[in-house]
Amino acid sequence: MTSRSDYTLELRGLETVFDGEKGAVAAVRNVNLAIKPGEIVGLVGESGSGKSVTGLSIMGLIDRPGRISKGEILLNGEDLRKVSAKRLRSLRGDRMAMIFQDPMMTLNPVLRIDTQMIEAITAHDPKIEKSAARARCRDALGMVGIPDPDERLYAYPHQFSGGMRQRVAIAIAMLNNPDLIIADEPTTALDVTIQAQIIAEMQKLCKERGTALIWITHDLTVVAELTQRVYVMYAGSVVEEGLLDDVLDHPRHPYTQGLIRSIPSDNAPGARLFQIPGMTPPIDRMPKGCRFHPRCPYVQLDCLEDVELVPQEGERSVRCVHPIRQGEQVS
């Protein structure tokens, strides 16, 4: 199969469920996703859309009562659902890494930065010389723009600001030069100026090293700055995917359109900001058919039937019975 090496990561029909009192409910259903080396894709959605669960599922970090129930997770062609726990651990942090949302919580408060960095190296290379590992950590800190990296290695997390902590987390994720990085809203908790710096640095680093990057966010403006392709998720499923410009300029799913319209812009000063009516349904009370239909301005009776993600012309897919055609937009 030629496709084996084409993609760094390929998700095929991923389904992750949470076992509850009333049986299993799916937080992520039938998600297909593919990313090539060096590519940056955005995974966009509101909270509760299943985007974080998708990220954690790839890393094999779903805790009980959650579990992956269906699908394949192919990292460089190797199905992570079929490998041993030992193999999965050796891939985690080495071939694939993850950065989390809140930099205040991701570093262990009682361990020094060097302890937390060096263990990420020795976990995959137990025989490495301590001094060599330390040098790599120092270089990694310098690379993400932390001044005095030699000294800062001896600091504790509470001695860093939020932005600096997130840089440390990024440095840790990059330590072993992984093929894939999953970044779960890494800039949401930070100031806008710091956010811009970190995005620019991540973009540069991934380009230099050919790292594939999945950027999970609810913020379309970040996606617009950073990514080449986007997946829009709603209520556990991908509802639209495509190249960045195509999706932003001509959204075909009403939800994507709603997201784009709710970005504040300077085109119409004083105009009321658009918001999508209603809320994301809780995972145990999903509506029938198209999950977006109760909030959709174009709803029809046939929206109550189940709908699949249908490939369109170009690198495009939409999960909608009545996709928006160009020019046919409510404005």
Add this chain to the structure above:
Amino acid sequence: MTDLSTNAKSVAQSAELAAQIAAANSFPPEPPARPVRRAIKRVLTDPLGLLGALIVIVLLLAALFSSWISPQNPYDLAVLDIMDNRLPPGSESFSGMTYWLGTDDQGRDLLSAILYGLRTSIFVGIVSAGIALVIGSVMGLVSAYFGGRTDTLVMRLVDIQLSFPPILVALILLAILGQGVDKIIIALVVTQWAYYARTVRGAALVERGRTYVDAARCLALPSRMVTLNHILPNCLPPLIVVATMRVAYAVSLEATLSFLGIGLPVTEPSLGLLISNGNKYMLSGDWWISVFPGVALLLLIVGINLVGDRLRDVLNPKFKD
């Protein structure tokens, strides 16, 4: 042009369509929340919680009706026969009565003594916990409500109180006050009020910060009403949990102090004193005089704690006692 800020249903093309879509989306309504009933139900559906509740109820009833169900009045010296002293369980008396749990060194039926002792222990435990609860809750509410210097003062007092082990405080107080039911109740109240004060203050502070209290203030409701009507009911779940655990602790502490001979006087023997009486015969093999009152004490405390432990899980107060 459509107004996009309205709900989806109004933009649906026809009323008929809107109705059909709404019907397809209807979920059965959530059952109404009845926190107390739900909590009781969840305690009783758990096997350990049910066991605890049953033990507590049986012991409470036994204590309440002890003077009716006891084979003899263990403190009426006229019915005691010193010839019957230290008889093993199941022995028969001269008068033909069976001592199911044996007798103590004065020829007293142990079953009767335990039932009466249980009554004293439960009485002391509940009364002292009740008084401590009232005093502690008031102090906690005052502290949370007035804040500032009052809060500092009360909490400082609580901290000092809690930094001394309860048994030490009780020892000091009993050394000063002497023996007696009222004295031990005072000692138990003093050792326990601080736990309630801290719990109520913690809960009240959390509730005070909530919007509905602000809302009530904005409506210009008198400040006292705001506290009582809005804050107190929300302090109840953690208070119930702490109170359950504290009753068990009070019973245990009273038994300990009585065992040491500085708690209840000999005229009103609680379970602790009964155990203490049997202690000196333990080494000579007359185990039942200490063991049976101990089992009764144990069942009582374990029963209360089983219920309390389950309540803690169900009501899930974030405040540790």
Add this chain to the structure above:
Amino acid sequence: MTAYLLRRGGQTLLTLLVMSVLVFVGVYLVGNPVDVMISATATPQERADLIVRMGLDQPVWVQYWHFLKGALSGDLGNSFLYNRPALGLIFERMPATLELAFSALIMGLVIGIPLGVIAGLRPSKPESRGIMAFSILGFSLPTFWVGLMMILLFAVKLDILPASGRGDTVDVLGVPVSFLTADGLSHIFLPALNLALFKISLVIRLTRAGVSEALQSEYVRFARAKGVSEWRIVFLHVLKNTLIPLITVVGLELGALIAFAVVTETIFSWPGMGKLIIDAITTLDRPVILAYLMITVLMFTVINLIVDLTYTLVDPRVKIDGGSE
């Protein structure tokens, strides 16, 4: 740092002063120690002589003033019962109590932490449920009754462990200790376990809560994302975060152990301070009661101070400043 220590020292002195006034006045108001000490056949003259000799004829504030003057020069008065310096009696018995309390503390930690970790790591496994059931029992069972049952089982029925006393002791720096001889060890085992039972339950609960909280934390998830082994996550990331808060509790509980030793010492006839205070309370031996309380309060304060200082050493987030707490 110096300012901090000075402030803590001042607080301690104040606590001691308030405590001494309260207890002195309190004990003064109850009963007359002379009634306890003198034989029923004593003449009124003998009685009056004794009262004068003990200074009990003077007003309470004068008596307190004498006490305070003595206290400042390290004399807390003579025991009415033994007619010896109360402080000397306390110091004589203190090593036995401290040995018992420390043995119980070590048992509590050595048994409690591993059980708590097991229960925290796999909360739904049967062994974890068993551990938690045991901890409910440990919390519920009154210490004194468990002690009696231990004597009944190990000393009376099985006859494998002694029921009372300290056994053979060895002097270490002039202080007799039991744990260095086999006989002493066999004597201390039951009382220490008895005293430790409550602490074991407490440590189990605290450790379990800490472990399960740490396991759900983002930093553990991040450590897993780094590919760190589960072993290292538990023994470094989780355990260090769990054990640091445990230090405070353990320190405070050492004080509680010393106080609760009263019960255990009574049951196992362990010759410590606890038995002394119980006898003093029942005979209204005021100097001994006062001396015991002063010494205990002092020990508590020192322990609390040590705990706070240790905390600043092990938790990087806490630093002492001279100003506020």
